[in-house]
Amino acid sequence: MSDDAQTPEGVRPEVAAAVGDWRAYVEAKMGFRNHWYPVRFSNELAEGQLITLQVLGEKLLLKRIDGKVYAIRDRCLHRGVPLSRKPDCYTKDTITCWYHGYTYRFQTGELVNILAVPDSRLIGRRKIQSFPCQEAKGLIFVFIGDMDPVPPLSQDVPPGFLDDDVMILGKHRVVNSNWRLGAENGFDALHIFIHKDTTLRHFRTFNFPIGHTPLPGAVQVVEDADGPKGVIDDFAQHKPIWDGVIDGRVVVRGPRSQQVQGTSASVGTSIWLPGVLKVEQFPLPGLTQFEWYVPIDGKTHLYVQTIGQQVQTDEDRQDFASNFESIYKPHGLDGFNADDIWAREVTEPFYADDYGWVDEMLCEPDTTILEWRRLASRANRGVQTPQDLR
Amino acid sequence: MSDDAQTPEGVRPEVAAAVGDWRAYVEAKMGFRNHWYPVRFSNELAEGQLITLQVLGEKLLLKRIDGKVYAIRDRCLHRGVPLSRKPDCYTKDTITCWYHGYTYRFQTGELVNILAVPDSRLIGRRKIQSFPCQEAKGLIFVFIGDMDPVPPLSQDVPPGFLDDDVMILGKHRVVNSNWRLGAENGFDALHIFIHKDTTLRHFRTFNFPIGHTPLPGAVQVVEDADGPKGVIDDFAQHKPIWDGVIDGRVVVRGPRSQQVQGTSASVGTSIWLPGVLKVEQFPLPGLTQFEWYVPIDGKTHLYVQTIGQQVQTDEDRQDFASNFESIYKPHGLDGFNADDIWAREVTEPFYADDYGWVDEMLCEPDTTILEWRRLASRANRGVQTPQDLR
Amino acid sequence: MSDDAQTPEGVRPEVAAAVGDWRAYVEAKMGFRNHWYPVRFSNELAEGQLITLQVLGEKLLLKRIDGKVYAIRDRCLHRGVPLSRKPDCYTKDTITCWYHGYTYRFQTGELVNILAVPDSRLIGRRKIQSFPCQEAKGLIFVFIGDMDPVPPLSQDVPPGFLDDDVMILGKHRVVNSNWRLGAENGFDALHIFIHKDTTLRHFRTFNFPIGHTPLPGAVQVVEDADGPKGVIDDFAQHKPIWDGVIDGRVVVRGPRSQQVQGTSASVGTSIWLPGVLKVEQFPLPGLTQFEWYVPIDGKTHLYVQTIGQQVQTDEDRQDFASNFESIYKPHGLDGFNADDIWAREVTEPFYADDYGWVDEMLCEPDTTILEWRRLASRANRGVQTPQDLR
Ligand code: FES
Ligand code: FES
Ligand code: FES
Ligand SMILES: [Fe+2]
Ligand SMILES: [Fe+2]
Ligand SMILES: [Fe+2]
Ligand SMILES: [Mg+2]
Ligand SMILES: [Mg+2]
Ligand SMILES: [Mg+2]
Ligand SMILES: [Mg+2]
Ligand SMILES: [Mg+2]
Known part of the structure; x- marks a missing residue:
């Protein structure tokens, strides 16, 4: 409808201001960050399986490796393409971007190689965003945020x-x-x-x-x-x-x-x-x-x-x-x-x-x-x- | 297209200013308020029938009661839901919101009860927006506005x-x-x-x-x-x-x-x-x-x-x-x-x-x-x- | 997504400013103006044929007349309607708007007549935007811009x-x-x-x-x-x-x-x-x-x-x-x-x-x-x- 200015959280400033002691709630259109959210049931992700999902606006790649679930952002650092469009998993622990070969380790998000540029100085110095995962009661929980410790x-x-x-x-x-x-x-x-x-x-x-x-x-x-x-x-x-x-x-x-x-x-x-x-x-x-x-x-x-x-x-x-x-x-x-x-x-x-x-x-x-x-x-x-x- | 600022009427200020003596016309994208508009033919609304329609952006509920047509806004005062999603008409003259029981009288818009909260102090003190209706020449006219007298x-x-x-x-x-x-x-x-x-x-x-x-x-x-x-x-x-x-x-x-x-x-x-x-x-x-x-x-x-x-x-x-x-x-x-x-x-x-x-x-x-x-x-x-x- | 302010070119000012020596490239979301672009193959436009297409946001009408290709904007000067909605070509060289008869010469864009208002003082004094065309190697090129000479x-x-x-x-x-x-x-x-x-x-x-x-x-x-x-x-x-x-x-x-x-x-x-x-x-x-x-x-x-x-x-x-x-x-x-x-x-x-x-x-x-x-x-x-x- 209207194209009024928005707060950094993407809500109308006049509304955020008007609600007083529950302003953060009005701002939390996309949810509260730095919390745990269940995203799938454990039995929906088999050993070695890769799935994509979205939570709090984040598009994630989840993979189960040796029983444990890992989550990274489904967006290549290089030029922002979704890794999931054509998942190249040359090793159990990594995923390689189909476009130019940026390769990430699931457990850490680390950029472990660029297949087409093996001597790039980015290698080992950059990380794709990764998200802590934990399973409990048959549910996979993901922590969306960057708080440390979790x-x-x-x-x-x-x-x-x-x-x-x-x-x-x-x-x-x-x-x-x-x-x-x-x-x-x-x-x-x-x-x-x-x-x-x-x-x-x-x-x-x-x-x-x-x-x-x-x-x-x-x-x-x-x-x-x-x-x-x-x-x-x-x-x-x-x-x-x-x-x-x-x-x-x-x-x-x-x-x-x-x-x-x-x-x-x-x-x-x-x-x-x-x-x-x-x-x-x-x-x-x-x-x-x-x-x-x-x-x-x-x-x-x-x-x-x-x-x-x-x-x-x-x-x-x-x-x-x-x-x-x-x-x-x-x-x-x-x-x-x-x-x-x-x-x-x-x-x-x-x-x-x-x-x-x-x-x-x-x-x-x-x-x-x-x-x-x-x-x-x-x-x-x-x-x-x-x-x-x- | 562009996300320029808009006037309160939702038009580009530079355009509204440029047209001089017909500025209000340019602003009247959604029409002129406080006027009568035909919305249906009389034979489209039988005794006791309820219909919904939209005019000047207003979503309305129309009902014919004892021959006369009444119109109220199709949006509950409580939490804004459309009453028409599941019309609960327990009496001829009223409509009850399906969600928590806010009950409105068609003739006046008055909040006559909240079925789930019968002692609420809102009862009898609030009104849903209602709109004057008049039939002429086989057409139902609705007055969109709040002018008094009409x-x-x-x-x-x-x-x-x-x-x-x-x-x-x-x-x-x-x-x-x-x-x-x-x-x-x-x-x-x-x-x-x-x-x-x-x-x-x-x-x-x-x-x-x-x-x-x-x-x-x-x-x-x-x-x-x-x-x-x-x-x-x-x-x-x-x-x-x-x-x-x-x-x-x-x-x-x-x-x-x-x-x-x-x-x-x-x-x-x-x-x-x-x-x-x-x-x-x-x-x-x-x-x-x-x-x-x-x-x-x-x-x-x-x-x-x-x-x-x-x-x-x-x-x-x-x-x-x-x-x-x-x-x-x-x-x-x-x-x-x-x-x-x-x-x-x-x-x-x-x-x-x-x-x-x-x-x-x-x-x-x-x-x-x-x-x-x-x-x-x-x-x-x-x-x-x-x-x-x- | 966000409704931030935009530059005149329709991009985020913070981004345009951040890229330094390739700012114009970031701004050129719709392309660079005052250049030649191929839009169709020559054999896609027969003698006398009329086609519509869009390039750099411009909706164009192309016609081949006596072997040569001409392009004008597909939007009547009068009230902005697409001429192509119902092309009235009463003569080989012209197109007449179906709505009120504004008539344009393909070769120049000139408003040569208004059929319903033959004595209008606009006639001969206004032009619809026209675009230079050139064929080479079996391609039709159009020059999108207003540079003179081309x-x-x-x-x-x-x-x-x-x-x-x-x-x-x-x-x-x-x-x-x-x-x-x-x-x-x-x-x-x-x-x-x-x-x-x-x-x-x-x-x-x-x-x-x-x-x-x-x-x-x-x-x-x-x-x-x-x-x-x-x-x-x-x-x-x-x-x-x-x-x-x-x-x-x-x-x-x-x-x-x-x-x-x-x-x-x-x-x-x-x-x-x-x-x-x-x-x-x-x-x-x-x-x-x-x-x-x-x-x-x-x-x-x-x-x-x-x-x-x-x-x-x-x-x-x-x-x-x-x-x-x-x-x-x-x-x-x-x-x-x-x-x-x-x-x-x-x-x-x-x-x-x-x-x-x-x-x-x-x-x-x-x-x-x-x-x-x-x-x-x-x-x-x-x-x-x-x-x-x-
Ligand atoms: S976009 Fe992923 S490696 Fe280039
Ligand atoms: S939303 Fe209508 S009664 Fe609650
Ligand atoms: S809109 Fe084309 S002649 Fe009127
Ligand atoms: Fe290629
Ligand atoms: Fe419930
Ligand atoms: Fe007509
Ligand atoms: Mg982005
Ligand atoms: Mg609203
Ligand atoms: Mg109001
Ligand atoms: Mg326009
Ligand atoms: Mg111009």
Whole structure:
């Protein structure tokens, strides 16, 4: 639309200035830098396999070498071409640019040779950008940033996710909205209104109010120096709304069962930096849903949905895997969350020109979302900018 | 193309400044605000039906309730989503946002409830933007603006359109050009050159010059305080050109009949704010063509074509309707005007970057078009800007 | 991407400033103005035929009249419409705009009449932009600019191209990259690495190193006042690299024959203003490849590929034509150069936002390319800008 000036982060200065204590959040259109992000499941990258993907605007090449995953930028230092256009891997550890032979070591990014100019003084003195990788719970995490030393992964995942006895299964898909609309959709207790007709009902007895407002004390901010930073919303301390009333008439009712306790389908949610949600006792009691909204660029995110369950035995593991395939994935991650996906996508245009952040008209329960925006603005390790992609 | 600075209206400042006394016209890329525009025919909106459409950049929801048409902005106050994505109409008079239950009354725009937060203090204190609607002659008109009181419709339609004994029939279609190129194409007496081969010839005897130039006195500006504002071009006071000459040789001739009088297929045209043309005695004698160029956004307009005829009896009405379907629509609105549509669409790129307004090379008869630009710049009630859409 | 301010030439000021002595080259996104460019082969434009094409952003109408080719801008002076949308050619020498009858003479651009306004004072006093045309060696050249007098074609083609006994055959196609990436791909001696697997090998015995570095004296800049301006790279003064080594191991080898002399498939290349390459003894000994990278707009170029051979007799001519169709075109211009085309296209994004010119990491042999950038910046006759298209 308009071609106004932009901040270095690529947002409207008037909007960034107007939001006060969550300015960094508005600027983080492409996500927060110097954090760990899951990008694929481990079983999607076999030994010796090379894949490309994009995260926080960075186009990456990932390769698994002797079991370990390495990531470098998919752009030759010489003249900027994608190495992946015609990958020349003459040795296990290296990739050679198809254009003039600049050759990089995956483990370090080092320019180890230029095949066509073997005596160049650049050799051994230059590095392509490389990114730390770590696998945990069957996911490949990449650290997008240049912080040294790299903070531990445990600071960037929700509490409980890395627990020894928790088994994680999941899936991912691309969503056409900014990552923040994913995060806010997930953490938004109020949006339960959209899930009224979920098929999950056939698989459990729900208490499903049409809304619920946090009472004082429901929301807790976690900001310990050495742990994950997040905001917790405890649904036990919510006031549920069961009847929707218009002009004095009840027009819609949330299903309420005497068989189950609690005010909602979950007992509570929490959102953590750099953009990952934990939903407790969901999609069924005994399960935890962990889901990431990983920025791909400013307009799309990778929705990484996982479910965790405590397992002790191989039989536990097999049962969980079987239920995941037959129930949790089709009716939870696909069925229930399908509504979340289109909701984020149709919210995108309002925020895409930044004005949405000041033109929105939040209501009282949305203070939980504001807590998240403030926490994220305070506790992030940096904002990704277009200049970081040069 | 270029990313130069823009005026608040979204045009190049150097161009707006250069055109002097028709600056507002150049700025009115998205149309003139605080005017009435036809958007659909009445029979396109049944009782209880909900439709969406766009006009002057505004995305609207229209609903007919107890016979009357109401229009509100199709964007929830809360987080900006389109209400139309999943319309929840729990009562006849209201629409509830599918996301968190913000509920609006169509007649007033009032936020009457938030289903998920029934005790919010926003309720009853906020309004979604609503737009006055009025039906006349089988058309639904919407007033795009916030003027109070709203001026009468009669000031925004050509003289004669609302006459009691006039029956109106028509059609509409989207044209891929700015609305001003539609208006200028219509009012441009010179462009008769493009219609040389119209099939309308088979339905009447035409005097069809290849051009005609207004003599002094042909053009009259109407600018009464309480009536419609427009420019009238009287073809009786034109000098017709019958022969096209190149290098001394006649290369093309306009058909000229001894059977009919006058210099052209019509006896005259006039153009009125906010962008509506009246063509007298056209497409056949005894008829009047009224047509609107309604801005959809800066790049497209809704071409609302209507034909009016004086009718006294039901038989008159039936004859008119029958002729409209069999002759006037296929050979006039479709056949004859098809050339106008592609002409506007291929003119679009030259004006799209604003430079066309200063780079064009008008000739003498184009002074009629300049009169229109000046009148429109003086007499409009406001210019629609991107900020009006926030 | 970013909406930073731009220079009048449409590039980032910070980048233009940073490159110092080749600033004009960076600015010449749409090419150098006031030069001759080949746009079609002569046999693509028959007597009386009208064609449209785009070069340096200019949309042109070309017509052949009495054997001679004329070019005018395909945009009516009146209201900017493309004349080609419905070409009205009432006389051999003129084209009449379909909209209101502005009529232009092809030979001069003169506005000779306005059919609908035959007494307009514009007639005979205005001209549509026209462009000098010249045919040579079976190619139609157009001079894009307004220099007076027009420099001779011989200054804008490589030495030897116009030689009497040289016969030229060729083809052209559109490539989705800026023209400079075409020029640099062609002149870049190092990129021989990409052609390792060319099928041309089946038609001649190659010495095909994987790279070769110019020794002192290999590169010569030609900048005589009255002749073509270019940079010559003599492969006889290169040090060839035959083995590609990674971590001490030979991983790829260039084929080396005892049957032939020289270090490469060609004996040398040279690049000339305004962007044309000469490859000697290529694609086979006895042939010369001349190829142009003609800017269409800032993002695409017309790749005009030709091959020249000295011919004395009609039999020579027929042999050359026969070999061209059966070998040189399919295996040289199509097969061999196919790799060059995709290489340019995938290089485009890195340079499209201008930052590539400062972010690239050139190596020692790339000094030849820097010589070309400097020469082009010094010796061009002007930079084409968006304003030149108004
Ligand atoms: S672009 Fe990669 S080696 Fe030249
Ligand atoms: S976006 Fe409409 S109620 Fe929340
Ligand atoms: S636009 Fe060509 S004559 Fe009017
Ligand atoms: Fe949800
Ligand atoms: Fe017309
Ligand atoms: Fe090549
Ligand atoms: Mg907005
Ligand atoms: Mg223009
Ligand atoms: Mg407003
Ligand atoms: Mg770049
Ligand atoms: Mg010019």
